[in-house]
Amino acid sequence: MTKSLIITQQEIMNNLDLKEVIDSVERTYYLYGKGEIIMPTKITLDMEPLGSSNWFISMPAYIKPMDVVGIKFIGGFNANKEIGLPYIMSQILLNDPKTGVLRALMDGNLITNMRTGAQSPVFAKYLASKSDILTIIGAGVQGRATALSMVEIFDFKEIRVSDLDRDARKRFIEEVGNKTSSPILAYDSVEEAVRGADIIVTATTASTPIVYRDWVKPGAVISSIGSDQELDEELILQADKRYVDHMEQNLDRGEFHRCFEKGSLGEDDITGEIGDVICGKVVGRESNDEIIIASPIGMGCLDIAIAAIVYDRVSG
Ligand SMILES: NC(=O)c1ccc[n+]([C@@H]2O[C@H](COP(=O)([O-])OP(=O)(O)OC[C@H]3O[C@@H](n4cnc5c(N)ncnc54)[C@H](O)[C@@H]3O)[C@@H](O)[C@H]2O)c1
Structure with missing residues (x-):
């Protein structure tokens, strides 16, 4: 029964x-x-x-x-x-x-918070070229949950955090610092936090771009989990590969939806869904220089x- x-x-x-x-x-x-x-x-x-x-x-x-x-x-x-x-x-x-x-x-x-936090590390496990420096932009609920999951499976040399809100940054350092011995550095400037990072996660409520093409190093993987576009269009369009969790859902929410609406991106510009990468049906990273953008909008x-x-x- x-x-x-x-x-x-x-x-x-x-x-x-x-x-x-x-x-x-x-x-x-x-x-x-x-x-x-x-x-x-x-x-x-x-x-x-x-x-x-x-x-x-x-x-x-x-x-x-x-x-x-x-x-x-x-x-x-x-x-x-x-x-x-x-x-x-x-x-x-x-x-x-x-x-x-x-x-x-x-x-x-x-x-929701735990599984949202777990999404980016799983994408990074399959798509990252290096995992020395992690940068999290947005130190709110999802940013903290992501960092906690990241430190479960990666051993970072440095973790960086940036947020408009100083209290959010402080809370991030306290909570994540309890779970890792990796140094955690807070940044006022998103640009400084992003330059040189191997894995970048944007987890903000921003609806205008906060990360730009020139700041991102070759080989980086960026996981954008905010519900709206957080990356500059040039960065999105010039990325070597783009992955999603669920194609259809990404058409009207998440990192790529504004580009789909404008027509600057089409469905063919998405390399594939992460499930197909894990199953071996879709190719993942092919060189250590590729800039890869992931949009796990949540399933x-x-x-x-x-x-x-x-x-x-x-x-x-
Ligand atoms: N992809 C998913 O599966 C999933 C799941 C849940 C929530 N979300 C989305 O994740 C985003 C964050 O949600 P949350 O629950 O963490 O919210 P939150 O309010 O707890 O945290 C958001 C943080 O972003 C910061 N922020 C806003 N604009 C910024 C900017 N321009 N630069 C730097 N920091 C900035 C805020 O100060 C805040 O600390 C939302 O868009 C939410 O809808 C996505």
Whole structure:
């Protein structure tokens, strides 16, 4: 008999470790590449036409090898910071794919943050040429989560962080510094933080470019996880290769969507999806000089896979 549970953030925290989340993200990309997952494009509920700058997205997925179906309902709320709430808020529903019976309603915030943080290290594992210097632009929730996952699988000589907000930088250094012995340096200037870095992650709420072509060294991989364009168009267009997590979803959100809308990029300019790289169906990095841009905009199947791990554990 299926148990229907309400699972809190605390229970999720007690039943998940970060390395497991990173492994799950890699395996779920692989299963997606193998065609073992059905995941339609996110449906966006944009409330701007009625005067709200907030948004919601529905993210359903069926993962056959895990025998699970589910949906994440997630939103972004600009004024939340002022009242002490996170910018991103979400819930996950898990169902039995054979009967439709509810397995769980659970908090989605922690799973979202952990899996968002795990995306860039998995892209970097397959696409980076070197991993001496990591730069994170945007020291908020997703920037910190990304750095925590990065230090799980790479041993950096130097970690750099830049953010408009000094308090965010300070919090980043405290939190990430607790998990690594690598030196962490804070920068006022995005340019100084980016020059010479091997792996660059942009995790800001910016909607205008903050990283430029001349600052990026040959061989760097840039993972842009902010929901809007964060890189200058020249950098995007002159990159040697561009990868996404899910092609269709990247057409209207994330790093490349404005270029698609303008017509300066077409779908053929995307080298491939990361799942296909992991499965060996699409070529990855071919030289140590290539500049590669990744846009992991986030896939609902990543959330559902991790939620299923938690459900199995909590339901015993
Ligand atoms: N790709 C994904 O899977 C995924 C998942 C969740 C959230 N997101 C997106 O990631 C982005 C960050 O979300 P968050 O939850 O970390 O938000 P947050 O508010 O916690 O952090 C954003 C940080 O970016 C900084 N920032 C904004 N503009 C900047 C600029 N021009 N230069 C330097 N720093 C700047 C802010 O000061 C803030 O510290 C958002 O766009 C969000 O929608 C993506």
